[in-house]
Amino acid sequence: MAVSNIRKASSWTLLIVAIISVIVFALFFLGGVVNPAAAKPEPVYTGALLYWGYIVCGLAVLALVLFSLLSFGSQFKANPKKALLSLGIIVAFILLLVVTYNVGSPDPLHLGQDFQKYNEASWLKTADMWLYSIYALLGFSFIAVIWGAVKSFVSKR
Numbered sequence: 518m519a520v521s522n523i524r525k526a527s528s529w530t531l532l533i534v535a536i537i538s539v540i541v542f543a544l545f546f547l548g549g550v551v552n553p554a555a556a557k558p559e560p561v562y563t564g565a566l567l568y569w570g571y572i573v574c575g576l577a578v579l580a581l582v583l584f585s586l587l588s589f590g591s592q593f594k595a596n597p598k599k600a601l602l603s604l605g606i607i608v609a610f611i612l613l614l615v616v617t618y619n620v621g622s623p624d625p626l627h628l629g630q631d632f633q634k635y636n637e638a639s640w641l642k643t644a645d646m647w648l649y650s651i652y653a654l655l656g657f658s659f660i661a662v663i664w665g666a667v668k669s670f671v672s673k674r
Contacts, residue, residue: 541565541569542566544562544566545560545566548562549561581606585603585604585606585607588603589604614646614650617646617649617653618642618645618646619642620645620649621643621646622641622642
């Protein structure tokens with residue numbers, strides 16, 4: 518019964534997030550522009566799209582931390598070694614963010630006047646941090662998929 522409740526909750530969550538995402542994307546692409554005569558027309562609902570992206574990203578990070586801590590708490594009594602692995606996920610994620618932030622370049626970019634407030638070292642390093650973190654996580658995902666395929670192929674022989 519608990520599995521079916523978890524499956525129902527995750528299905529409803531996915532459905533709600535997908536519906537809201539489709540609505541926000543439709544508003545962004547079909548909602549018109551602020552000033553059609555401008556050199557670079559800005560869609561009316563750019564803010565809604567950005568805020569929805571922030572919300573989804575924040576919820577994903579919150580879910581990662583929350584479920585890792587819950588897993589750590591529930592597994593610590595039964596198997597402390599396995600529980601430390603759950604805690605290691607959070608530590609590895611934070612370590613990845615720290616390393617990629619420090620790798621980021623603080624060199625100013627040649628941007629227009631509208632974007633000069635973001636042309637500071639902290640914003641530039643933060644942008645690089647997220648880009649490098651995405652690249653690293655994609656790389657780790659590909660390695661995990663290949664490793665899993667090779668492992669299952671070898672274990673079947």
